Amino acid sequence: MTEAELREKIKEYTHFAPRGQLSIITDTTEFMNIRPNDVLELNGTYYLVRGDEKEERFDLEGEPKFWVKRAVDLATGDPKIIKLVFHESFTMHLGGEEILCYRSPQKEARVLEMVKGDPAFMQGTTVIDTAGNHIRIIDKIRGNSYYEFLQRLNVDHETYFHQYLPNILKQVMSCMEAINKLHQIGEVHGDIRNDHIFIHRNNGKHIWIDFDFKYNWSENHFGVDLFGLGNILLFTAGKGLYSPREVAAWGPEGERIASDLRLEDMSLFIRHRIMNLKKIFPYIPQRLNNILLFFSCGAEVFYETAEELLEDIKECEEELVR
Structure with a gap:
């Protein structure tokens, strides 16, 4: 032009x-x-x-x-x-492990090509500028993040858990299925967070965005993604994320709950985050709570694949609609 x-x-x-x-x-x-x-x-x-x-x-x-x-x-x-192109790296601490995480425009470009046409992922193309930079041109998603959606849902937790969670969990499981498909072709998302799922304003479709991070963890190639999925499940079941200090601020009952918390009740991923939601919300089914505890400091075994996690969540669905 x-x-x-x-x-x-x-x-x-x-x-x-x-x-x-x-x-x-x-x-x-x-x-x-x-x-x-x-x-x-x-x-x-x-x-x-x-x-x-x-x-x-x-x-x-x-x-x-x-x-x-x-x-x-x-x-x-x-x-x-x-x-x-922006190069950034940091070290993540997961239990006793140190994991190097870094941005890779080439990795995101590769994944964009692999998920082309898949409505579960953001869509776009990659072009090279005159300096050789991999520029990703992404179709804008009209909507809000899953984080914003759940935070704006103005109901108490017990009402949410019994009336809203079953349908919301189905959408979250669909997102997990998409990550499982990505893992099956050998790729990772790399930065799984509650605000990296966008909900399309027109059709309600849940869409993964921003997969330019990679990480080096020889223990499990998909491990960081799996802990990210565990955090999304925690956020979904709890309608938020909770620390002992926040719970204690609820008053005498909150102080009692906070005083009863132990290290094994906390997230291995983020130590001040409560993973044992049943201590806060006793009506949470034990089976669902047990899934969350696989991501806690008290866990002795961990999920190896997203498919294993999904299978366990599916077994909980009947209990949630009672």
């Missing part, structure tokens, strides 16, 4: 005429310098940058993710999320 054509497209899709000379960027290496109203030229397609994505948490405006841009495809007007 010529600059004049780009200006017309920008005006058509944003209803504002751009001022001054357009900044057209082909090398995205210095992503901090890419600003709103810049135009990215990637593999012959032009994208108008609208701003940076943010890590949002339940009505709180999170930190901007400067390497992830909100954009408009100037050929179609479709909203896109453009993930630029």
Whole structure:
């Protein structure tokens, strides 16, 4: 496109005429310098940058993710999320294990290709910019995260558990099935979190997003993903996540519960998180609680596959609808 054509497209899709000379960027290496109203030229397609994505948490405006841009495809007007190359690593502590986790744009590009057409995963393509960076261009999902959905559900836990959980759990199990399929082809998600499932506004479909992390753990290639799934099950069964301090703040009954907690009741993944929900909510079936305890500090054996976890959850379903 010529600059004049780009200006017309920008005006058509944003209803504002751009001022001054357009900044057209082909090398995205210095992503901090890419600003709103810049135009990215990637593999012959032009994208108008609208701003940076943010890590949002339940009505709180999170930190901007400067390497992830909100954009408009100037050929179609479709909203896109453009993930630029950002290398980051950290060490995760899981029990006595130290696990290196790091971002890999190439890994996410590979998984995007493998899940193309699968509605359980975000969809997109990968292009290479003029500096050789793997840029992922993602179709924007109109909706909210699973984390936001559950936090906004304004009912007490017992009502939630008996009236809402059975149907919600079916959706969560569908998400776990998708991860199991990913594992069966040798890939991992790498960053399984409650806010990495998005619920589509129009059809209610639950969709996995953001799988650019990898990890090195020789003990179990899929292990970090499995602990992530355990955390999602905990969040789903508890309609939230709880620490001893939070529970103690509920008053005398909360103080009694908190004083009864032991190390073996806590999450192996995050030590201040209560895994033994039955101590908080006695009506939780023992079978479901036992699944959660496989992810606790008191566990002596662990799940090896997502399929094993799913089989155990399926056996709990009848108890939840009684």
